[in-house]
Amino acid sequence: MAGVSCAPALIALDWGTSSLRGFLMDGAGAVLEQRGSGHGIVNLPEPGVPGFEAAFAAMCGAWLDRFPALPVVAGGMVGSAQGWREAAYADCPADARRLAAGAAEVGTARGVRILIAPGLVCRAPGAAPDVMRGEEIQIAGALLAHPGLAARSLLVMPGTHSKWVVVEDGRIIRFATYMTGELFAVLCRHSLLGRLMTEEAATPEAAEAAFARGIAMARDSVPGDLAHQIFAARSLGLTGELPAAALRDFLSALLIGHEVVSGTRRAASEGAPLALVGEDALCRRYGAALQQFGTPPAVQLGNTAPAGLFHFAIAAGLVAPPAPGAQETLP
Structure with a gap:
C-alpha cells in the first residue's frame, strides 16, 4: 500500500x-x-x-x-x-x-x-x-x-464508566460519564438482585427477549423510575416471568437503556452521526439498544x-x- x-x-x-x-x-x-x-x-x-x-x-x-x-x-x-x-x-x-x-x-x-x-x-x-x-x-x-x-460526531464508548463524547472540528468539546458497567457489577454481586441470577448463560432466544424487555422498560420510563424498575430484576424471576439465567440480560438492558435515554436526550440537539467505540461484544449490545431507540450507530469501531x-x-x-x-x- x-x-x-x-x-x-x-x-x-x-x-x-x-x-x-x-x-x-x-x-x-x-x-x-x-x-x-x-x-x-x-x-x-x-x-x-x-x-x-x-x-x-x-x-x-x-x-x-x-x-x-x-x-x-x-x-x-x-x-x-x-x-x-x-x-x-x-x-x-x-x-x-x-x-x-x-x-x-x-x-x-x-x-x-x-x-x-x-x-x-x-x-x-x-x-x-x-x-x-x-x-x-x-x-x-x-x-x-x-x-x-472529526467534523462533527457523537462517540459512545461503552465500558465500566461509559462516555458520551461530542466532537467538533477534531476537538473533544464535552462529554458525560455513566457508571453503567460498575453499577451492573455491584448490583449483581452485592445486592439482593443477584440471589436469583445464575452463572449459566440463557438460551439465545431467552437472552434476546429479556434484553428487549429491559430496553423497552427503560425507553418507556419517566424521570425517577430507575430505582423502581431495578427491582424487576428480582420480581420477574420470583414470578417466573423470566428464567433465572436471563435476569442478567434484563438488568444489563435496563441499565444500558436508561443510559441511552439520558445520552440521547443530551445529544438531541447535536444532529451528528453516532459512532460506537470499544470492545466488540459490548458495542453490539449498545448497538442493539440504540436500534430499539431508533438511533442506530453510523459506525462501530474496535480498539482505536x-x-x-x-x-x-x-x-x-x-x-x-x-x-x-x-x-x-x-x-
Whole structure:
C-alpha cells in the first residue's frame, strides 16, 4: 500500500488499571508487533516505581534492545495519581495537540524517556466536573483512522464508566460519564438482585427477549423510575416471568437503556452521526439498544488506542505524520 513503512518508529503503551498492552508501530501507524500482560497499575510485579520499571522492562526490553532509539509514549491510568507519573487533566475543548502540550515525562532506569498523555476534564457551566483518562487516546485514534468523524460526531464508548463524547472540528468539546458497567457489577454481586441470577448463560432466544424487555422498560420510563424498575430484576424471576439465567440480560438492558435515554436526550440537539467505540461484544449490545431507540450507530469501531497513541506521538513531534494514503494501514 502507498505510504507503508515497515521500519519501527514508535513504541506505544496502553497502560490501564488491570492490564498493559504494548505496540511496536511503523512510521505509517501500522502495528508491527504487539504484546500484552496483566501488569496494570494495580497488578505490578512489585509496589511503587520498581514495579513500573519491571513491568516496562518485561514489555519493552526486547524491542529496545533491537531499536534503542525509538520514542515511547503511554496513555491510560499510568498517568493517574496512582500511576508512574501523574499527567494532570487537560481542559476541554481538546485535541491531540492539547494532549501533547499537557503531557508528562518519566525517565526509566535504562535511560528511556516515556511521554505520558494526560486525561481530560470537562467543566460545563452549572454542572459537576467530568473526567476521562484513556478514552481521550481512543478518541484521537478514532479521528485519525476515520477522519470523517472529526467534523462533527457523537462517540459512545461503552465500558465500566461509559462516555458520551461530542466532537467538533477534531476537538473533544464535552462529554458525560455513566457508571453503567460498575453499577451492573455491584448490583449483581452485592445486592439482593443477584440471589436469583445464575452463572449459566440463557438460551439465545431467552437472552434476546429479556434484553428487549429491559430496553423497552427503560425507553418507556419517566424521570425517577430507575430505582423502581431495578427491582424487576428480582420480581420477574420470583414470578417466573423470566428464567433465572436471563435476569442478567434484563438488568444489563435496563441499565444500558436508561443510559441511552439520558445520552440521547443530551445529544438531541447535536444532529451528528453516532459512532460506537470499544470492545466488540459490548458495542453490539449498545448497538442493539440504540436500534430499539431508533438511533442506530453510523459506525462501530474496535480498539482505536494504538492509532490514538500514534496520533499523540505525531502531535508531540516524536514521529512524522504519515504520507497521504498511509492512514489506511492504521488499526
